[in-house]
Amino acid sequence: MASFKKGDQVEVCSKQEGFLGSYYSATVVNQLGPKAYAVEYETLVEEEDESVPLVEVAAADELRPTPPRLRLGGSGFCLDDKVDVFANDGWWVGQITEKRGSTTYFVYFASTGEEIPYNGSLLRAHLDWVDGRWVSSKRRD
Structure with missing residues (x-):
């Protein structure tokens, strides 16, 4: 802690x-x-x-x-990436299910069962705070 x-x-x-x-x-x-x-x-x-x-x-x-902002290479987020979405005044964990155009991502939220489109500017790569350090969800899964 x-x-x-x-x-x-x-x-x-x-x-x-x-x-x-x-x-x-x-x-x-x-x-x-x-x-x-x-x-x-x-x-x-x-x-x-x-x-x-x-x-x-x-x-x-x-x-x-506050988590660090990660630089995304290439075309941004990929299908199935775990992300945080800024909505309703806070950050919510979801998963990319679809990308349309260059800036619209559909995000699925397991907690509500909803899939909602967002502009990529409202997304950040999801990181977990584990034992006093930030860990990428891609490395943990």
């Missing part, structure tokens, strides 16, 4: 029903002990005042560093 300090850019894994497995960009605003942090989200806001970023407590096991 990684240790974070005030100002660190992180992603917070949601464990709420309907959002399970999605990640949201945030900044650590305070460490509340060895297993909890206060975080301020980049894209989530307070219900009462949508001009105020949401700040909440997250358990240490729900945080990971």
Whole structure:
């Protein structure tokens, strides 16, 4: 489990029903002990005042560093690549099922059974945070 300090850019894994497995960009605003942090989200806001970023407590096991952006060679993503899609204010894990033209990818989400088209600019290569380092899903499968 990684240790974070005030100002660190992180992603917070949601464990709420309907959002399970999605990640949201945030900044650590305070460490509340060895297993909890206060975080301020980049894209989530307070219900009462949508001009105020949401700040909440997250358990240490729900945080990971912001993943590095990988450079894609050639024509971008390939069929069956595991990707993260930026949608609904967070990153969601899916799998490429089809490519149309040079920029449209169809992504299947196992968690919902949906297949949705996205512009390639909303996708990133999926990486897993394992034992304190980033691991490509292509190397693990």
